[in-house]
Amino acid sequence: MSDDYFHVLNLIGVAFFAVSGTLLGYEKKVGGFGVVVVASVTALGGGSLRDLLLNEPVFWVADPDYLYSTYAAIFISVAFIRYLPHVSNYYFLLLDALGMAIFNIVGIEKSLIGGTGMLIAITMGTTTGIFGGLIRDVICREVPSVMRGELYASACVSGGLVYAALFSLGTPYIWCIFGSLFTTIFIRMGALHWDWQLRFFKKKYRKSSGSSVDKSR
Template sequence: MTSDYFHFLSLIGVAFFAISGTLMGHEKNIGGFGVVVVGSVTALGGGTLRDVLLNQPVFWITQPDYLYATYGAIFIAVIFIRHLPDVSNYYMLLVDAIGMAIFNIVGIEKSLLEGTTMLVAITMGMTTGIFGGLMRDVICREVPLVMRDELYSTACFCGGLTYAGFFLLNVSYIWCIVGSLFITVFLRLGALHWGWQPNIFRKRTPRK
């Protein structure tokens, strides 16, 4: 049952990231096969790096259904774009937040299955959740979201800490997933809506 959850989460995460890449490609007026490239890199990049670092077979090579999910999501996104008069950038940011939250969990779980420590697993979760979007932004000549002064990697990290906390408290597996998803998406969307920023280098105002 656990492996079924893991596989399902991975497929959903791939699909969401494929959609975010396609929406970004549309925003940048990338045409033809270029949109497929951007969507595929976004969907598969983070998981590929994760598997290489863990010295594991690359997930979409051993299980081609991830490619079906990727190309299917790109096709659906293209149809969606063609039938809406105006596609806001908010849609891309929304699906990116959800995809990041899911891939964060997948990276953590796959690392733990390989016997890593929790700290390594949290780091691998962030790598899995962020790297595909980073590649998407670089290809599209955008300042990567992870490099901007807003909650992005921090949201991913907090989601990882939530998963780790529930896991160490022996909370049910499904609640580890739900808690991590909620915290990551809430912080990311909160940053978009209310402008939350980490401001880790903010200096104290001297007293007069």
């Protein structure tokens, strides 16, 4: 991926996550500067952790364009909410899914450019995609989406696996990106719409007759 495309994609991801953080802050009635904090950690948290783990300069410190994108997205979101206060929760979920999908790609690409293997790149993509939202949910006293039964981190991993499969087949970068983006967004939004869940653990409950029955938790 060229530097220009990578830069633009990262700016878009930052803006989407800043908007989703602002919307959740509004929903939780976070006031004043608190909204800026929530939106900023949502937009910048995942990429900051990724860069620290990769021993790279933190992206928004190295390039202030990302801060401009974050603050502009916050300002526009606040202005939009002031004039249209009845904002559907659907927009928050959609923007969160878009931001997560884009940051997943950015994390994978940045890791591969840094010389890591594909497994580490997929892990870094998932970390980039979910960590900002995790901090956002904790600050807003929400159960983090990644800790619920619904598909969240799994959507990032699936998008990363699609990227890896297309990459190994020699597919042009642009189709690797589109394939990963579509997979991540489709799985995340599908999980919300159709209640898809990934269950690892089952418990056995005993009936009064003494027979046991498997029941998903």
